[in-house]
Amino acid sequence: MVALAQTPPSADRLRLIDESLAQAWADQVRHDDRLRGLAVEVRFDRGVAHLSGEVAEPGELRLVRDLVGRLAGVYGVWCRVGVGGREPVVVDLGCGPTKQWSGNLGLDIFPAPGVDAVADLSGSLPLADNSVDVLFAVHILEHLIDFLPLVDECHRVLRPGGVLHVMSPWWGHVNAVADPTHVRLMDVQTFKGICQLRPPGTPRWYPLHAGCDGASIFADLTPLPPDAAPAPPTHLARFFD
Structure with missing residues (x-):
C-alpha cells in the first residue's frame, strides 16, 4: 500500500535516477539478443520511459515495453513507435x-x-x-x-x-x-x-x-x-x- 508519508523525489534525485535507468537499459540491450537490431530509442525523463522509433511487428514493441517496465524506478512507459512501416x-x-x-x-x-x-x-x-x-x-x-x-x-x-x-x-x-x-x-x-x-x-x-x-x-x-x-x-x- 502507498504510504501517506511518501515524498516525491527531488529534481536532483530524479536526474540521477534517469541516468541510472539509462545505464541499466543500455546494459540490457547489450546482453539481450532479442533487443539487438531493434530501432527503438528509450529516453528517461523523471522516471518515465519515452519510447520512439520503429519495429517490424507488434510483438517487438510489446517486448521492449515489458522489459523497460521491469526496470526498478520506472513509473510509466510512454510510447510513440511505428510498427511495420506505419506511423502510429x-x-x-x-x-x-x-x-x-x-x-x-x-x-x-x-x-x-x-x-x-x-x-x-x-x-x-x-x-x-x-x-x-x-x-x-x-x-x-x-x-x-x-x-x-x-x-x-x-x-x-x-x-x-x-x-x-x-x-x-x-x-x-x-x-x-x-x-x-x-x-x-x-x-x-x-x-x-x-x-x-x-x-x-x-x-x-x-x-x-x-x-x-x-x-x-x-x-x-x-x-x-x-x-x-x-x-x-x-x-x-x-x-x-
Whole structure:
C-alpha cells in the first residue's frame, strides 16, 4: 500500500535516477539478443520511459515495453513507435497548448494553439472505432466527476494492442487538492478497480504498468477483447494491493 508519508523525489534525485535507468537499459540491450537490431530509442525523463522509433511487428514493441517496465524506478512507459512501416496514430486528450509529442492529434474542449479538434471529453470522442494506437490522458481524469465514460470511449477507439497512458495527481499530495477544478482523487488502486472490479459487460483493460512517484500516479492500460483472459495475479501483484 502507498504510504501517506511518501515524498516525491527531488529534481536532483530524479536526474540521477534517469541516468541510472539509462545505464541499466543500455546494459540490457547489450546482453539481450532479442533487443539487438531493434530501432527503438528509450529516453528517461523523471522516471518515465519515452519510447520512439520503429519495429517490424507488434510483438517487438510489446517486448521492449515489458522489459523497460521491469526496470526498478520506472513509473510509466510512454510510447510513440511505428510498427511495420506505419506511423502510429497518437491522440492527446485535453492537451491544451502542450502535446506530449508535436505530431500528436490534440483534442480539447477549448480552442488553443496545438488543439486540432474541439471536443467535450465528457461525451463521445470524435474518433472512429479501432482507429488510434496511443491515447494520452495527462492531468485529465481528475477534472471529470465521472471519468468512466471517457475510459470506455478510449477502449472503443483504441486498436487491439493500443495503449492508454494516464497521469494524474496522487490523492496524498497537495497538488491533488490545490487546484479547485480537480473533482476526483486518484490512486494507483483506482486502476485496479478499472481493470478488475467493473460489472460484467463493461470494457475490460489489461494493466501494462502502473506507478506513483509521490506526487503523480501513472497507468498504462491496453484494451482486452471480451473473451480474453484477465491479467494473472502474478502480474497484478507488481502494481496493486
